[in-house]
Amino acid sequence: MRPILAIAGTTVGEAIRRKVLLIILLIGLVFMFVAPGLGVLSTRSETTVLKSVMLGIIQLTAAVIAIVLTVYMIPNEVERRTIYTILSKPVQRWQFLVGKYLGAVAALGLMMGLMSIVLVGVFLVQQEQNRNVTAVTELLKGPIMYFVQMSLLAALAIFFSTFVSPLVNFFLSGGIYLLGTVFNPFFTTMQENPNTPWIANKFATLVNIILPNFASYNIQNTLINSGPAIQNESLYYIQTIGYGVAYIIGLLIAGIVVFDRKEV
Amino acid sequence: MAAAIETKKLTKSYKSRTAGKINVVEALDLHVEEGEIFGFLGPNGAGKTTTIKMLLGIIYPTSGEGYVLGKEIGDMAVHRLISYLPERPYYYEHMTGPEILKFYGSLFGINDPARFQSLLERVNLHRDTTKTISQYSKGMQQRIGLAQSLINDPKLLFLDEPTGGLDPIAHREIRDLILSFRDEGRTVFISSHELSEVELICDRVAIINKGVIEAQGKLTELLKGGRIEITVDSVPESLLSDLRIHDANVRNLPNGILLDVPEEADPNSVIDAVRNAKGNVISVVPRRKRLEDLFVETIKPRSSGMMEGGTVQEKTQ
Numbered sequence: 373m374r375p376i377l378a379i380a381g382t383t384v385g386e387a388i389r390r391k392v393l394l395i396i397l398l399i400g401l402v403f404m405f406v407a408p409g410l411g412v413l414s415t416r417s418e419t420t421v422l423k424s425v426m427l428g429i430i431q432l433t434a435a436v437i438a439i440v441l442t443v444y445m446i447p448n449e450v451e452r453r454t455i456y457t458i459l460s461k462p463v464q465r466w467q468f469l470v471g472k473y474l475g476a477v478a479a480l481g482l483m484m485g486l487m488s489i490v491l492v493g494v495f496l497v498q499q500e501q502n503r504n505v506t507a508v509t510e511l512l513k514g515p516i517m518y519f520v521q522m523s524l525l526a527a528l529a530i531f532f533s534t535f536v537s538p539l540v541n542f543f544l545s546g547g548i549y550l551l552g553t554v555f556n557p558f559f560t561t562m563q564e565n566p567n568t569p570w571i572a573n574k575f576a577t578l579v580n581i582i583l584p585n586f587a588s589y590n591i592q593n594t595l596i597n598s599g600p601a602i603q604n605e606s607l608y609y610i611q612t613i614g615y616g617v618a619y620i621i622g623l624l625i626a627g628i629v630v631f632d633r634k635e636v
Numbered sequence: 637m638a639a640a641i642e643t644k645k646l647t648k649s650y651k652s653r654t655a656g657k658i659n660v661v662e663a664l665d666l667h668v669e670e671g672e673i674f675g676f677l678g679p680n681g682a683g684k685t686t687t688i689k690m691l692l693g694i695i696y697p698t699s700g701e702g703y704v705l706g707k708e709i710g711d712m713a714v715h716r717l718i719s720y721l722p723e724r725p726y727y728y729e730h731m732t733g734p735e736i737l738k739f740y741g742s743l744f745g746i747n748d749p750a751r752f753q754s755l756l757e758r759v760n761l762h763r764d765t766t767k768t769i770s771q772y773s774k775g776m777q778q779r780i781g782l783a784q785s786l787i788n789d790p791k792l793l794f795l796d797e798p799t800g801g802l803d804p805i806a807h808r809e810i811r812d813l814i815l816s817f818r819d820e821g822r823t824v825f826i827s828s829h830e831l832s833e834v835e836l837i838c839d840r841v842a843i844i845n846k847g848v849i850e851a852q853g854k855l856t857e858l859l860k861g862g863r864i865e866i867t868v869d870s871v872p873e874s875l876l877s878d879l880r881i882h883d884a885n886v887r888n889l890p891n892g893i894l895l896d897v898p899e900e901a902d903p904n905s906v907i908d909a910v911r912n913a914k915g916n917v918i919s920v921v922p923r924r925k926r927l928e929d930l931f932v933e934t935i936k937p938r939s940s941g942m943m944e945g946g947t948v949q950e951k952t953q
Contacts, residue, residue, distance in 0.1 A: 378742035382728050389730050452726035457784065460692045460720035460794070461743040462712055635695045 375463045376471040383445070383475020388482060393437055397483050400433030404490045408498055422498055423596050427514045430487045431521075431590070435549060437483055438522040442476050442529035443541040450636050459636070466628040469530065473624060476526045481519060488515040514595050517609075520616045521589035525549050527620040528584060531627040534634060552586035559583070584619055588612045639703070640792050640823040641668035641691060646700035648686050648847075660686045662847040663700065668825060668840070670791075673818050675838035675855075676827040677927075679935055683847040684827040685723070688794050691825075692720055705792060716744065719785035723797040723827075725777065729770040733761050733780050736769065740784040755783040759813065775806030782813055792823045799830050811837060835859075835927040843934045850934045855927070862925040864903040866895040871915035879906065892918050899925075 387393060407425040408418070416424075449455040449472075458468060492508055499507065529545040536544060562568050562576035589612060594602050602608045646664040649657050661683040668674040678684050689695040691702060693710035702709040705717055727736050737752040756762040759779035769777065778798065785793055798814065799807045807830075815837055817824050828834050834841060835855065842852040851858060869892035876886050876893070884906065885896035895910075897903050899922070907917055 374745055375743045378739055382731075382739055385730055386728055453722040453724070454726055454728070456689070456692070456694060456720060456722045457725060457740070457781075458743065459694050460715060460718065461740065461788070462715040463743050464712070633696075 375461075375467045376474065379458070379463075379468060379471025380475035380478060383472050384479045384482070387441055387476065387479035390441070393441060393479075393483070396433060396436050396440065397486070400429055400487060401490055403429045403433075404487065404494060408494055418498065420596050422495065423511065423514075424592060426491050426494065427518075427592050427595070430484065430491065430515055431518050433487065434480065434484050434518055434522045435525060435546075438476075438480055438525045439529055439542060439545050439549070441479060442526045443533055443538045443545065445472050445476060445530065446533040446631070447538050455636055465632050469534070469628055469631050470624060473527060473530050476530070477523050480522050480526060484515055484519050484522065488512060491515065510595060513609075514591060517589040517591050517612070520613050521586055524584055524586065524589075524616045524620055524623075527623040527627075531623040531630075534627045534631040548583065549586055552584045553590065554587075556580070556583060556585050556587040560585075560587075585615065589616070638670050638706070639667055640670045640672075641666055641674075641702075641704055641825065643691075643702040644700055646687075646690060646702050647698050648683075648690060648695070649698040659847050661690070661844075664844075664847075664849060666842060666849065666852070668823060670823050671818065671821050672839040673814065673824045673826065673837050675834040675841035676825060676844065677829075677831065677834060677841055677931060678827075678844035681846075682844045684844060685796060686847075687844070688720070688796060688825070688827060692718070692794065716788060717790055718792045718794065719788060719790040720794040721778075721781045721785045721796065721798060723800060725781045727769045727777065727780065727784075730768055732765060732768055733772075733783070734765050736780055736784055737787060740787050744788045746787060751787075755786055758786070759783045760809070773806075775802050775809065778802060778806065778810060779813075782810070790822065792825065793817060794825045794827075796827045797829065798826060799828070799833055807833065831927045831931055841927070843931060845935050851930065858930055859925045859927065860899075862899040863923045864897045864899060864906075865919075865921040865923055866897060866903065866906060866910070867892050867918040867921075868895060868910050868915050869893060869918060871910055872913055875909060875913045875915070879909070892916075 404426050407429065408422055410421055410425055446455075446469075449458075455468070459465065492511065495508065495511055496503055525545065528548060529541055532541040532544050559576040559579045563573060563580055568576065591602070594605075643664050643666040646661060646666070647659060648661040649659050652658050664683075664687060666687075676684055676687070686695065690697050691704055691709055693715070697709070704711075704714050707714045728739070731739065733756055734749075734752055737755060738747070741747060741752065753762065756765065759782055761776060761779055761783065764772070764776065769780070772780065782798070785795075795814070799810050802810065811833060814824055814826070818837075818839075826834065826838065838855060840852070840854050841858065843850045867889065871893060879895060879897075880886055883898050883901055885894075887894045887896070895906060897906050903920070907920065910917055
């Protein structure tokens with residue numbers, strides 16, 4: 373366990389100093405501060421616009437950070453030869469990969485934590501008249517679910533980084549994220565609709581099994597609209613987070629299998 | 637003496653779409669004894685780093701066997717007893733020297749600040765503990781690399797181009813450190829282009845070219861066969877012809893004639909012959925064979941495609 377934690381620690385140290393990531397984070401934060409002003413441009417209520425825009429910014433910023441952070445992670449270690457000094461020590465390849473992944477997730481957590489603080493801060497400023505702990509707790513469910521989503525995305529990118537170049541990985545991980553976010557609900561509807569032809573139904577089922585379901589982590593509608601949009605919320609969160617953790621473990625195992633035989 | 641490294645027909649091949657199967661390392665038979673400094677030499681692309689990576693278990697051999705400290709290569713138990721300093725290493729730039737040692741120490745489960753401090757003193761970085769790696773010079777980076785490679789008190793160190801790109805002072809410091817490793821009973825395996833450096837510190841060497849070991853053995857044995865340059869004048873042509881037959885190179889100089897005679901050909905008899913023929917001996921200069929000469933004469937024939945005759949296959953244990 374000690375090598376994993378040591379590798380994770382250095383990965384966090386590196387990640388929080390990478391200028392490109394800090395710039396992306398800074399842009400995200402700037403947009404978050406600007407978000408309250410966008411309410412006047414919409415016919416929807418200011419709180420709705422604020423929540424919607426800020427959660428959207430967190431999701432987009434975190435997704436870009438997750439991909440940029442992880443696609444270069446393994447190739448950089450090989451290119452800079454750091455991997456050789458580490459793997460020549462009593463460190464197994466799986467420990468290296470898991471350490472890098474946990475480091476990436478921890479760095480993502482820190483950055484998303486910072487964005488969540490800004491989210492709560494801006495929200496409290498806007499809710500001058502109606503501040504309460506329940507509203508803040510409800511709001512924080514959004515970034516927490518996004519964090520699980522980004523951890524899944526990071527696992528996907530780490531898996532691909534064991535056998536494709538960073539550029540290919542960028543488009544591959546980004547593309548699958550987009551498909552899993554935008555099209556997953558479409559395939560789910562196709563699968564659940566009794567009028568869907570058999571072949572299309574099977575295809576939708578297959579896609580739903582293979583494609584990570586990133587869409588289920590987007591609970592914006594529940595947070596924005598009043599009243600429960602999810603029946604049995606606790607079960608939903610447990611199932612969704614459990615699905616994410618299982619998928620992450622599966623991706624890491626697949627990554628370890630590939631990385632173990634890889635010539636570095 | 638026990639072998640620190642032993643390989644038998646160790647081979648690494650890659651498949652290329654254009655060239656088919658390429659043997660990067662071919663049937664490598666390497667023998668490194670415990671407690672010696674072993675130089676692993678070869679031109680760029682000869683297979684040096686591939687060999688080191690195979691010995692470290694970072695890449696997998698296609699065929700053959702290899703043993704490091706008596707255990708099969710890739711055995712994780714050996715990793716506790718060895719260390720590796722790659723060519724132009726990179727260390728996490730935001731870290732300080734002590735943090736680097738703490739990180740590499742943690743990979744062994746070592747968290748001993750006193751040990752880290754003594755290692756920093758040993759590589760003369762104990763006064764730069766607050767500087768980050770990004771503020772280190774090349775020489776300092778190489779020294780912190782050596783410090784991290786000593787963290788587990790290794791029996792065997794693999795050093796890939798340890799003095800590459802360093803200034804003469806840093807060269808000297810690294811060389812002294814490497815020599816001190818041998819004094820402590822460690823085995824050092826150096827891959828290098830710095831032939832003068834290798835000649836100064838190595839006990840035995842192997843020369844690899846295009847994946848094949850061309851020469852291997854003790855430096856003192858491999859460097860036998862120096863030449864003596866005898867400058868003479870007023871020597872009759874009949875004697876010169878006679879000397880040519882006896883392996884001497886004869887060249888005309890502005891101030892006389894140069895007789896380039898192999899060391900083992902008894903130069904005294906040549907000098908006597910010149911004197912008996914009423915010639916004058918102007919100077920006698922011994923030219924010791926250098927590692928560079930051996931390297932060039934070993935590498936050149938294969939590189940220029942002139943392997944006929946097999947004159948460079950000089951395998952000495």
